[in-house]
Amino acid sequence: MRMILVGPPGVGKGTQAALLEQRTGAKPLSSGVIFRSEIEAETDLGQLAKSYIDRGELVPNGITIQMMVKRLRAPEIRAKGFVLDGFPRTVRQAEALDEELAKEDIRLHRVASLEVSDEVVVARLGGRIGCTKCGEIYHQVTKPPKREGLCDKCNSPLFVRKDDQPETIRERLRVFHEQTAPVVDYYEASGLLKRINGDQPTETVYSEIVAGLTG
Ligand code: AP5
Ligand code: MG
Numbered sequence: 001m002r003m004i005l006v007g008p009p010g011v012g013k014g015t016q017a018a019l020l021e022q023r024t025g026a027k028p029l030s031s032g033v034i035f036r037s038e039i040e041a042e043t044d045l046g047q048l049a050k051s052y053i054d055r056g057e058l059v060p061n062g063i064t065i066q067m068m069v070k071r072l073r074a075p076e077i078r079a080k081g082f083v084l085d086g087f088p089r090t091v092r093q094a095e096a097l098d099e100e101l102a103k104e105d106i107r108l109h110r111v112a113s114l115e116v117s118d119e120v121v122v123a124r125l126g127g128r129i130g131c132t133k134c135g136e137i138y139h140q141v142t143k144p145p146k147r148e149g150l151c152d153k154c155n156s157p158l159f160v161r162k163d164d165q166p167e168t169i170r171e172r173l174r175v176f177h178e179q180t181a182p183v184v185d186y187y188e189a190s191g192l193l194k195r196i197n198g199d200q201p202t203e204t205v206y207s208e209i210v211a212g213l214t215g
Pocket of ligand 2: 015030
């Protein structure tokens with residue numbers, strides 16, 4: 001399976017990508033997760049990306065496209081398929097992805113646009129906590145870990161993302177409406193788009209994504 005999850009910050013892209021991997025085997029490729037691991041490893045790319053991410057801005061297209069194309073060419077991704085999360089996020093990135101897939105003769109099955117209001121985003125990101133090691137995603141109110149501050153799956157400490165501060169969340173939303181909303185129109189025009197109400201329980205959203213793959 002080869003698909004894209006597009007949607008605003010906090011809509012549940014990472015949550016759904018993890019479920020899709022567990023249940024279908026398709027590998028999640030999240031540009032945000034990759035950038036954060038580069039920051040953690042203190043690479044040159046990480047340092048550059050950090051200056052944008054901390055402000056809620058997009059990392060420049062050239063750097064992002066090069067990074068994602070390299071990941072898409074990995075043998076495991078070729079073999080198992082992919083769930084792109086957070087990429088493409090500009091029309092230029094979507095065009096670059098099309099060029100790459102056409103070059104390799106790979107067909108995209110679906111683009112799921114997860115949709116929620118800005119108010120829901122603010123409530124979700126205000127309570128998000130994530131695992132420092134395995135990346136499992138929790139929420140203080142709607143999905144709390146069994147033991148406070150520790151991951152249910154791997155026992156590692158949980159953390160709050162630096163870009164989950166109210167001011168940065170507002171900027172990320174502004175950037176989404178300005179630069180990523182046109183990506184939804186781009187895929188609507190190509191006939192690959194399926195719109196899904198992201199303001200429903202996680203399992204309902206999941207079922208609608210899976211139904212959209214065939215319908
Ligand atoms: P990225 O890491 O992609 O962040 P984002 O798009 O802002 O999305 P989030 O990861 O915040 O939210 P999500 O949709 O994954 O939601 P989640 O599942 O965690 O990007 C970060 C930054 O990197 C960008 O701002 C940019 O600077 C840079 N970047 C990344 N990609 C780029 C690109 N292509 N080009 C340029 N720059 C790029 O869920 C959120 C919370 O809600 C959790 O607490 C979860 O438990 C809860 N939740 C999830 N689903 C539900 C539900 N159905 N009901 C109730 N609660 C739910
Ligand atoms: Mg995410």
